[in-house]
Amino acid sequence: MRILHLSDLHIGKRLKEYSMLEDQKYILSQILEICDNEKIECVVIAGDVYDKTVPPAEAVMVFDNFIYSVTERKIPVVMISGNHDSAERIAFGGRIMSAGGVYISPVYSGKIEPVVLEDEYGEVNFYLLPFVRPTTVRQYHSDRKIESFTDAMEAVVDNIEIDSTKRNIMVTHQFVTGSQLSQSEEFFIGGTENIDGGIFEKFDYVALGHIHRPQFAGSKKIRYCGSQLKYHFDEVNQEKTYTIADIDEKGNVKITEIPVEPIRQVKAYKGSYEKLTDKSFYGNINTEDYIYITLTDEEDIPDGARKLKKIYPNLLQLFYDNSRTRTTTVIRSDVRNEKLPPTEIFSEFYESRRNHKMTDEQREFMEQLIKSVWEEEIL
Numbered sequence: 345m346r347i348l349h350l351s352d353l354h355i356g357k358r359l360k361e362y363s364m365l366e367d368q369k370y371i372l373s374q375i376l377e378i379c380d381n382e383k384i385e386c387v388v389i390a391g392d393v394y395d396k397t398v399p400p401a402e403a404v405m406v407f408d409n410f411i412y413s414v415t416e417r418k419i420p421v422v423m424i425s426g427n428h429d430s431a432e433r434i435a436f437g438g439r440i441m442s443a444g445g446v447y448i449s450p451v452y453s454g455k456i457e458p459v460v461l462e463d464e465y466g467e468v469n470f471y472l473l474p475f476v477r478p479t480t481v482r483q484y485h486s487d488r489k490i491e492s493f494t495d496a497m498e499a500v501v502d503n504i505e506i507d508s509t510k511r512n513i514m515v516t517h518q519f520v521t522g523s524q525l526s527q528s529e530e531f532f533i534g535g536t537e538n539i540d541g542g543i544f545e546k547f548d549y550v551a552l553g554h555i556h557r558p559q560f561a562g563s564k565k566i567r568y569c570g571s572q573l574k575y576h577f578d579e580v581n582q583e584k585t586y587t588i589a590d591i592d593e594k595g596n597v598k599i600t601e602i603p604v605e606p607i608r609q610v611k612a613y614k615g616s617y618e619k620l621t622d623k624s625f626y627g628n629i630n631t632e633d634y635i636y637i638t639l640t641d642e643e644d645i646p647d648g649a650r651k652l653k654k655i656y657p658n659l660l661q662l663f664y665d666n667s668r669t670r671t672t673t674v675i676r677s678d679v680r681n682e683k684l685p686p687t688e689i690f691s692e693f694y695e696s697r698r699n700h701k702m703t704d705e706q707r708e709f710m711e712q713l714i715k716s717v718w719e720e721e722i723l
Contacts, residue, residue, distance in 0.1 A: 345463040349587040351390035351553030352571035356403030360660045370607045371572050372410040390553030391426025391517030424449040425474040426517040449474045454484030465593050468511045475517040497539045517553040520561035574610035614638040617645045638663040686714045
């Protein structure tokens with residue numbers, strides 16, 4: 345069975361102030377092309393369909409159109425909810441939709457029944473487990489000591505009746521120990537969300553969601569397909585791919601990756617304001633990309649972000665990397681002394697942040713500003 349393994353679509357996601365719906369529509373149309381060109385027999389979506397538990401109407405319509413297009417091709421869809429989704433909302437209507445070839449994980453209730461699909465090698469059992477926390481699992485397995493995510497997953501898997509003679513696939517949305525995280529993923533402090541990958545030993549393939557970097561998780565049969573788009577600064581250098589898993593006869597699993605080709609990339613550039621606004625630099629790049637910029641100028645550029653947006657309209661964030669930002673200083677306690685003139689207090693603060701004194705022009709401007717504020721308060 346040729347499976348297209350997807351996850352973390354995050355439909356409705358915004359990067360800073362920019363809606364990514366156009367980018368996501370483009371990716372979903374690309375997925376449909378892959379379904380056609382690669383003769384996909386099943387689409388698996390391993391959670392985080394939406395970016396919010398209550399997604400905007402536009403996001404729901406985009407996903408609805410996508411699912412309809414997949415089912416028009418007579419390709420079954422197997423999907424679960426992730427930690428960004430509402431399990432109840434995702435599961436709504438699932439029993440009705442299964443008649444049309446869309447199989448959605450119900451809200452976890454203590455037992456998992458497989459979705460059974462067939463190919464030329466026989467039956468394939470898909471076990472669908474939405475994102476769950478130990479508190480949820482504990483409600484249904486009171487006879488077990490469940491304190492961690494690993495305890496919870498062990499309880500879930502132990503309660504599944506697995507026919508080892510058939511091909512068995514687990515679809516879930518969790519963090520397997522040893523996986524490389526990005527800052528865009530939510531996880532618990534201290535690694536308490538970690539799950540030991542050995543729990544999945546009985547499965548022929550584990551289709552994971554939650555981690556945005558495509559990777560294997562300790563085994564060639566346990567895989568995160570990753571998000572199809574870049575959603576955070578630290579994903580800039582990640583190579584996003586589509587994962588195709590060929591599950592042939594029992595024990596034969598082959599993974600193929602196809603590079604994602606988005607409308608816009610997420611890029612990061614660093615340099616002086618003069619360099620980044622010189623056409624010899626920006627003339628050779630796609631200025632329509634989503635861009636993080638780090639300026640190395642010692643002085644902040646007045647209204648720098650607005651000026652840069654004239655060249656880079658999808659500027660996400662402006663950083664500075666200079667002697668000021670690289671130095672941690674402590675403001676002297678006497679700065680807070682109420683007996684000091686306000687101008688002196690600000691002057692001390694300015695110097696502590698900038699590592700140099702205000703110019704005479706800056707000091708004069710600040711004195712006038714403070715004076716005008718005080719006059720307004722008196723009036």
